[in-house]
Amino acid sequence: xxxxxxxxxxxxxxxxxxxxxxxxxxxxxxxxxxxxxxxxxxxxxxxxxxxxxxxxxxxxxxxxxxxxxxxxxxxxxxxxxxxxxxxxxxxxxxxxxxxxxxxxxxxxxxxxxxxxxxxxxxxxxxxxxxxxxxxxxxxxxxxxxxxxxxxxxxxxxxxxxxxxxxxxxxxxxxxxxxxxxxxxxxxxxxxxxxxxxxxxxxxxxxxxxxxxxxxxxxxxxxxxxxxxxxxxxxxxxxxxxxxxxxxxxxxxxxxxxxxxxxxxxxxxxxxxxxxxxxxxxxxxxxxxxxxxxxxxxxxxxxxxxxxxxxxxxxxxxxxxxxxxxxxxxxxxxxxxxx
Amino acid sequence: xxxxxxxxxxxxxxxxxxxxxxxxxxxxxxxxxxxxxxxxxxxxxxxxxxxxxxxxxxxxxxxxxxxxxxxxxxxxxxxxxxxxxxxxxxxxxxxxxxxxxxxxxxxxxxxxxxxxxxxxxxxxxxxxxxxxxxxxxxxxxxxxxxxxxxxxxxxxxxxxxxxxxxxxxxxxxxxxxxxxxxxxxxxxxxxxxxxxxxxxxxxxxxxxxxxxxxxxxxxxxxxxxxxxxxxxxxxxxxxxxxxxxxxxxxxxxxxxxxxxxxxxxxxxxxxxxxxxxxxxxxxxxxxxxxxxxxxxxxxxxxxxxxxxxxxxxxxxxxxxxxxxxxxxxxxxxxxxxx
Numbered sequence: 001x002x003x004x005x006x007x008x009x010x011x012x013x014x015x016x017x018x019x020x021x022x023x024x025x026x027x028x029x030x031x032x033x034x035x036x037x038x039x040x041x042x043x044x045x046x047x048x049x050x051x052x053x054x055x056x057x058x059x060x061x062x063x064x065x066x067x068x069x070x071x072x073x074x075x076x077x078x079x080x081x082x083x084x085x086x087x088x089x090x091x092x093x094x095x096x097x098x099x100x101x102x103x104x105x106x107x108x109x110x111x112x113x114x115x116x117x118x119x120x121x122x123x124x125x126x127x128x129x130x131x132x133x134x135x136x137x138x139x140x141x142x143x144x145x146x147x148x149x150x151x152x153x154x155x156x157x158x159x160x161x162x163x164x165x166x167x168x169x170x171x172x173x174x175x176x177x178x179x180x181x182x183x184x185x186x187x188x189x190x191x192x193x194x195x196x197x198x199x200x201x202x203x204x205x206x207x208x209x210x211x212x213x214x215x216x217x218x219x220x221x222x223x224x225x226x227x228x229x230x231x232x233x234x235x236x237x238x239x240x241x242x243x244x245x246x247x248x249x250x251x252x253x254x255x256x257x258x259x260x261x262x263x264x265x266x267x268x269x270x271x272x273x274x275x276x277x278x279x280x281x282x283x284x285x286x287x288x289x290x291x292x293x294x295x296x297x298x299x300x301x302x303x304x305x306x307x308x309x310x311x312x313x314x315x316x317x318x319x320x321x322x323x324x325x326x327x328x329x330x331x332x333x334x335x336x337x338x
Numbered sequence: 339x340x341x342x343x344x345x346x347x348x349x350x351x352x353x354x355x356x357x358x359x360x361x362x363x364x365x366x367x368x369x370x371x372x373x374x375x376x377x378x379x380x381x382x383x384x385x386x387x388x389x390x391x392x393x394x395x396x397x398x399x400x401x402x403x404x405x406x407x408x409x410x411x412x413x414x415x416x417x418x419x420x421x422x423x424x425x426x427x428x429x430x431x432x433x434x435x436x437x438x439x440x441x442x443x444x445x446x447x448x449x450x451x452x453x454x455x456x457x458x459x460x461x462x463x464x465x466x467x468x469x470x471x472x473x474x475x476x477x478x479x480x481x482x483x484x485x486x487x488x489x490x491x492x493x494x495x496x497x498x499x500x501x502x503x504x505x506x507x508x509x510x511x512x513x514x515x516x517x518x519x520x521x522x523x524x525x526x527x528x529x530x531x532x533x534x535x536x537x538x539x540x541x542x543x544x545x546x547x548x549x550x551x552x553x554x555x556x557x558x559x560x561x562x563x564x565x566x567x568x569x570x571x572x573x574x575x576x577x578x579x580x581x582x583x584x585x586x587x588x589x590x591x592x593x594x595x596x597x598x599x600x601x602x603x604x605x606x607x608x609x610x611x612x613x614x615x616x617x618x619x620x621x622x623x624x625x626x627x628x629x630x631x632x633x634x635x636x637x638x639x640x641x642x643x644x645x646x647x648x649x650x651x652x653x654x655x656x657x658x659x660x661x662x663x664x665x666x667x668x669x670x671x672x673x674x675x676x
Contacts, residue, residue, distance in 0.1 A: 052609075230605065252605045263604040267568065267590040270616040271390075278608035 004029045005314050006069045007098040013054055022318040029101045037106045038080040041096050044335040045073035045126035046321045048253045070098035073131055075122050091115050093125045098317055100337050119300040127332035128306040129295045132160035135281040137291035139248035140168050143277050144224030148173035151218045153237060155179040156228035157189050157198055160332035165226055166193045167304035177217045179233055181327045192305060201233060210236035229253050235264045241272050249278040307331030342367045343652050344407040344437035350394055360656040367439045375444045376418040379434050382673040383411035383464035384659045386591045408436035411469055413460050428452050431463045436655055438675050457638040465670035466644040467633045470498035473619040475629035477586035478506050481615050482562030486511035489556045491575060493517040494566035495527050495536055498670035503564055504531045505642035515555045517571055519665045530643060539571060548574035567591050573602045579610050587616040645669030
């Protein structure tokens with residue numbers, strides 16, 4: 001069986017995550033049992049939620065166990081199969097983790113899914129036509145409930161979720177405004193992703209200043225806000241929410257290192273009669289088929305042109321992940337493993 | 339026409355509201371026009387929302403205009419009518435304001451409603467079978483969506499809203515826990531209002547201590563929380579929320595004087611996948627008939643025995659109102675005007 005390199009969680013972060021929290025380990029892939037499939041990973045997905053799992057704290061996800069391979073989404077190719085539904089050469093998406101190969105019990109519901117790469121590149125099944133895309137779809141469609149002519153705002157606008165959000169929101173006839181860090185990302189958001197406007201939060205020292213910029217970009221106020229970051233950005237958006245506005249809370253990356261991250265004016269939830277709802281897309285599997293169908297169609301027709309930041313080789317994964325947490329990626333962050 | 343004493347808003351509060359913000363004014367009731375009804379008020383309702391209207395800030399309600407009679411709910415008796423649907427002697431509920439009489443345009447939809455005092459005392463139409471009761475009903479039924487065996491928590495538990503909340507929540511088979519200020523209120527909550535437990539927040543110096551008391555009173559966690567106060571109490575409840583918990587935000591009385599009132603751990607909205615929703619019951623008139631029917635039945639059958647704090651005479655209204663804001667009332671705060 002082939003040699004398999006893995007990245008384990010070696011220690012839990014104290015404050016900011018460090019490269020030393022990870023360890024590169026050599027192992028061998030085991031002999032397949034009946035019902036199992038050996039997958040060679042082509043791409044590993046890096047996502048902000050992984051930072052939360054590195055903590056030992058109560059959270060929605062089980063903590064990542066120490067001394068084991070980091071969990072994560074992967075796409076790849078079946079190299080050997082002892083399951084009737086999979087054959088060598090099949091392109092598949094699964095949760096293979098931070099390693100070059102995985103052995104998957106294919107009888108486990110949802111563990112492995114065959115994908116069609118005729119119109120959609122394989123890597124996009126980790127981004128626009130995968131978990132991040134479905135995340136944008138669920139938050140927008142099920143929580144923000146957009147209506148034609150309303151204004152929808154998303155933070156981390158050029159990331160995998162934000163990119164998909166823009167295409168989905170524009171397709172519903174909404175003014176769509178992004179918040180991102182730096183002029184390059186903001187220009188790209190408007191020129192390539194279809195945002196009507198994009199605000200560079202790095203130009204603002206405090207929430208009040210950022211909030212004024214949001215007011216300018218959203219002259220009719222904000223009806224729906226998709227939150228990926230929390231902290232100052234949420235404080236800046238909240239005063240711009242219209243009555244009966246909706247906020248989908250998908251991520252609070254600003255607080256993943258454990259620092260306090262208070263919300264300055266929760267009374268606005270009352271005075272503006274807002275709905276603020278947290279969600280995790282993996283708890284809503286029933287909407288995935290509908291969401292993936294729309295996302296696949298948007299990619300195939302060129303309405304959604306997701307950008308990817310690709311690190312090369314498994315050993316590059318930790319640095320790429322730490323960069324993602326600081327917003328250094330530009331589009332969906334992947335690690336190419338072949 | 340009879341002499342009519344009124345209380346006007348004389349000035350807007352700077353920080354805490356003061357008696358000097360109000361002015362007692364003498365006037366005369368005008369001659370009735372066609373379609374108008376003259377009502378003599380028996381009781382005036384005092385409610386926390388009135389404090390918000392005293393500010394000139396953007397809020398859900400229009401600010402109370404300076405130099406005009408304070409708005410507010412009233413019950414009373416028709417003394418003269420030039421409208422075919424009302425006759426002298428009818429008992430009515432309306433928004434007559436802080437005055438002894440009001441002239442009502444009875445053609446205006448919802449301005450005046452006849453009530454039946456056979457089984458429900460007139461004053462209760464300002465409390466348990468009025469706006470506060472319907473407020474509890476809407477928040478519980480439409481936002482907290484209680485299921486049998488779940489745990490529902492309410493702050494300001496012995497107030498008009500909290501009292502009705504207890505009866506409605508117990509009727510739905512929920513463990514029902516109150517938060518109130520002082521041993522008398524807590525004892526009353528359990529002995530008379532049907533709460534399974536009541537926590538005295540005044541015994542706790544900080545949110546962490548209060549939160550431990552909530553954990554003890556809610557061994558299975560909190561599924562629904564009805565928020566009347568905000569601040570430390572909300573910070574204490576939030577960490578006790580179960581996954582997919584709901585929070586109905588009805589009031590943030592702790593912040594009405596303008597001091598900052600941050601929420602310490604908004605990230606819990608994400609990690610516990612909470613829904614936090616603000617509402618104002620007057621924007622949901624479609625549910626009033628159903629809610630009033632249930633509340634009237636609970637009162638008539640003795641399942642809901644609301645307590646009232648009654649101040650005597652219009653001149654006593656400002657001090658009673660300021661006491662309400664500090665939690666000095668015990669049950670629904672009214673002013674008796676006859």
